[in-house]
Amino acid sequence: MEKFHNIGTSADWLVMLFYFMFVMLFGSYFGRYNRNTKDFFFGGRRFTWWLIAFSIVATGVGSHSFIKYSAMGFNNGFSSTMTYLNDWFFMPFFLFGWLPIVIYTKVQSIPEYFEKRFSPSARFLATILLIFYMVGYIGIGFLTMGSAMLPMLPESFVLFGSNFPVTLMGVVTVIAVITGIYITFGGQTAVIFTDLLQGVVLLFAGFLLFFLGVSYLGGFSIFWDMLPAEWKLPLAHFNKPSGFNFVGIFWQDGIAGSVGFLFMNMGLIMRFMATKSVDEGRKAAAFNVLFMLPLSAIVVGNAGWIGKALSIEFPDLVPPNTIPDQIFVVVANIVSHPGVFGFIMAALTAALMSTVDTLINATAAIYINDIHRPLIKAYSKRVNTVKETDKKELFAARIASVAITILGVISVLAFKNFPTIYEAHGYFHSTLTPPLVVAIFLGAFWKRFTPSGVIASFVSGVALMILGSNYPAALIGPFDHGIVMDSSHPYTYIRALYNILVCLSIAVIITYLDTILRNITGKWKKAGTDRKITNILIPVTVIFFLLTSLNITNMPVSLALALINSFLISLIVTSRVKYDAVRNTEGLTIWSIQKAKEIFKGSKIxxxxxxxxxxxxxxxxxxxxxxxxxxxxxxxxxxxxxxxxxxxxxxxxxxxxxxxxxxxxxxxxxxxxxxxxxxxxxxxxxxxxxxxxxxxxxx
Amino acid sequence: MPSFYHTWLPFIYLYGVGGVFFVLGLIFAIKSNALNLKKKKHKYWLRVLIFGYLYFMFIHAFFTIAALYW
Missing domain, CATH: 2.40.40.20 (Barwin-like endoglucanases)
Structure with a gap:
């Protein structure tokens, strides 16, 4: 693979420096509009749809990144756009289900929804899973930024006579420090406004690069004719190759990713919550998916397409074996002049920073809402005034932002060995989103869904997912749609289908067994042995979970243990959790949106x-x-x-x-x-x- | 010429399986009255939702045909 270093001139570095300083000043100007923690996290529920729609561009584009889509565009052509054009299927569920539920119930985080809808224990498990998801997302963002900057830097530098190699982790750490400083002193209002600015700049920079690239090649018709037909198709081959195929990416991104992005990405949800009303939130979301995402697909992938055409026409300039994750930087440098390249790189890195800072801000919100406040409530005896509480929470939020940034850097280690960032992100999505996606979805749209169903799905669903990772050929293979298993990274994408199905099956079966579970636990209660029995069952379920997930026994035994465990867990939950099927669903599912509206208003609508x-x-x-x-x-x-x-x-x-x-x-x-x-x-x-x-x- | 596995099968799968989720979403929204078709604003939203589905279908069909024949 051809690796590049020292790309760019001092003029480019100067432009980047000025751009970053400008964005930071712009952000701190709007940071003064934070009046309290509500504003620090949510921007005070006051913005119009267009402002939020444009501010989402930088978050969406950043998170889906120039680097990975250019890499896929270089390897596979226009089908790199498919993940940007498959989010519409869940819009009815989102616009008329999840969005009004989240806004009207005034939940400040997704785990809080789980407590209202199910129980505090469901909230606890959702918090753990969500923090894993968010920190992983932050890690992917840092990895992308590091990969973008690395080709611009020298292989090593000399300081005080010693030679220091420039490594990916070193670059990631420096970027994390800058990002951490910015977010710690900004807050959500600052993030919304810097994202608004960056969204516009990003679209401009992406189209500028496309225009420069096509001009460099001699015009659009030459560029179009240069590419083979396979490269021009908008969708990938159905099931080949294992590293990039339609059906795997459909389940990983179109289903798990779309629901994950719309329903559980707290960064995005907080943006919609910052709109002045539900209808404005709908407009922002619809405009974003209909118009901004297709434009973003061109913006992020075109460097790869131009790179492919360049590698056909000028293989000495862009060798066909160029490292795909470096193609964006290589192409941008070739087709643009010094200074312009710096501007494009600044727009790219600033957008990535937007994604990461939005996620850090959102994870800090989860920390404050779902860990800090419950702990203070449980252990602090001192009663503070609203002002004192707010000041303390703001301080805790800033400390949490720093800690989350550090965890994000550490999580890069888990992803950096994948062949491309795209595959790392695909694996991350297929693995971490299904349990929460299933839980949120059934919670919001199925009134009958019970706490035992959700908790069994969290614990045994995760155990079965781990089992799938340990025995991919036997467990994921039946769902592979003909994809050949790559033994080094088995079923990177299609594992999402298996993971969704196991979580969904556990959730549905346990919920349908509710009457049986109640009968059994009812008998225990009558006999006065419920506490005793569940005290014995809790360590048993922990042992069963460990036996399954640590792969201590063989596959059939592990499978049986996971299924038995889901039943035992649901017995414990049914016995211990106080759940009222009316109170816990009122205003919290799509079937009672009107009620949610009335609760929000406090009177008839x-x-x-x-x-x-x-x-x-x-x-x-x-x-x-x-x-x-x-x-x-x-x-x-x-x-x-x-x-x-x-x-x-x-x-x-x-x-x-x-x-x-x-x-x-x-x-x-x-x-x-x-x-x-x-x-x-x-x-x-x-x-x-x-x-x-x-x-x-x-x- | 790329095979059916690279051209129309992904298209049919995308709008077939994706369409099932989309239609289910519409049914849930309408049945639960969250999308209340008696309201003018909500009728407009229903049109937007259906337009969106057809709009993405058109984009993919157009680019598939362009790749094959243009």
Whole structure:
């Protein structure tokens, strides 16, 4: 394989340095809009759809990365785009199920949903799995950034007379330090605005590279004719080769990846939660999948396509055996001038940084919400004021961000031995997403799904997944759709289908056995032996899990142990967990969205459709409640009633809701065109005196 | 000429199996009333959802034909 070093000039490094400084300053400017932990993590639920849609571009593109798609474009052609064009199938579930559930129930993290829907123990297990997932994702981001920077750096450098080799892990560590510093002092509002800027720059840089590459080759028709027909097909071969085939990638990315990305990527969900309403969140998500993802597919893959054409026409310039993960940097350097190359590289690395900082921010939110707060609640006797708690949590969030960054760097070690980053990411998705994907999906769309079903699926599902990894030919083989098993990385993608099926089967079977489980545990309770029996069963299940996952026995025994274990676990859960099938599903599944809306509002929903109105504001001094007062006319125009929820923002549309506030309609008055707000509204809405405001009924 | 395994089989599988998930999602959303077709806004969203499915189907079909015959 042809390896490159020292690509680029000092002009490129200067451009990169200036770009990074500009982005950091831009981010810290918006960092001042963080008012509390809610803002640090969620940006205060106030932004319009277009701002969020563009800010997602950098996160989506960064996470799906220039490096890995260029590598796949170089190896396989236009089919590198297929993972960007297969997310629509789950949009009905997401737009009308998961998104409103998450927003209306006001859950601050996915594990919190598991506690409300199932039990604290389900939350605990979901937290562990989710943190694994997020840290792995951060690791993939660091690995990609390291791989992007490595070809630009020398093989070694001399410091104080000693020679230091430049290694991938060394580069990753330096990048992690920079990323960690930025996120620790920024927060979600800063991340949203830097991502917005970077999304635009990224699209521009990607298309610029495509234009420069096609021009370098002599025009689009020459470029098109140069590529063989197989390279121009938008979908890969059905089941060949094992390192890149359609059916494996469909299950790994189109199913597990799409649900994982939309339903459990806290970084993305927090963006949608930062929109001013559910409908704005829907618009942002739909616009992103319909338009931004197809554009992003071209932006991230085109360097590989150009590289392929260059390797056919000029094999001395781009050897066909160039390391695929280096092709982006190699092509960008060939087709662009000094300085322009630096700009493209800056856009790339900054976008990757966006992905990573979003994920770090999201993982810190999970830490605060699902570990820090429950621990403080359980062990701290001191009662703090809201302000004191907020200050402490902000500090803890920053420390958590640093710790997560370090774990992300360590996780790079698990991925760096795959042939390409694409395969590493594919393996990561197939392995870590299925248990949570199944649990979230059944939890949100199947009312009958029980805590015993979810916990058995988490524990025994994971055990069966590990068993699949240990015996891929026997267990994953039956689902391989004709893919030949590569013994060094067996079934990188199609294992997702096996993993989903085992988790789903355990979840469904255990849920259907609920009556039997209740009968058995009911008898134990009657006899007063339930505590005693479950105390014995808990260590037994731990031993069974270890026997299965550590591959101590043979396959049939391990398989039998895993299945018996799922039954034992469900007995323990049914006996110990207090679960009310009505209370634990109300507003928490798609079947009770209306109820979720009512819980969110606190009263009956006013469905009448009204208009938006423009008003000037005055401060009320006599009333400090969280209500705003409009005139009779405006109340009529908005079809609003006292007690309904209202969203007020600065009338300047380009602010995208940065200066805005949510409140409740109070009693109306006779001054047309005036809204009375409190000092608190003025401060949290960041409104400027004499500016016109726009108001609309939220629900 | 690339084989059926590289051209139309992935296309049929993608929109066939993917389509099952898509239609299931629509059925769940409509049956649960989360997508309430009595509301003007929700009727619009149903059209957007169906448009999206056909839009991606068209993109893949167009590029497959272009790769083979253009």
């Amino acid at each position: 006013n469905e009448a459709e009204g208009k938006t109105v423009k008003v000037k504001f005055k401060i009320k001094t006599d009333d400090n409640s969280d209500t705003v007062n409009f005139s009779f006319t405006e109340m009529e125009d908005m079809a609003a009633e006292v007690g309904d929820l209202v969203y007020i923002s600065d009338a300047r549309k380009y602010l995208g809701g940065l200066k805005s506030v949510h409140s409740v309609y109070g009693e109306s008055h006779g001054e047309k065109g005036i809204v009375y707000i409190t000092e608190d509204h003025l401060a949290s809405g960041l409104f400027n005196k004499n500016r016109i405001l726009v108001a609309e009924k939220e629900m």
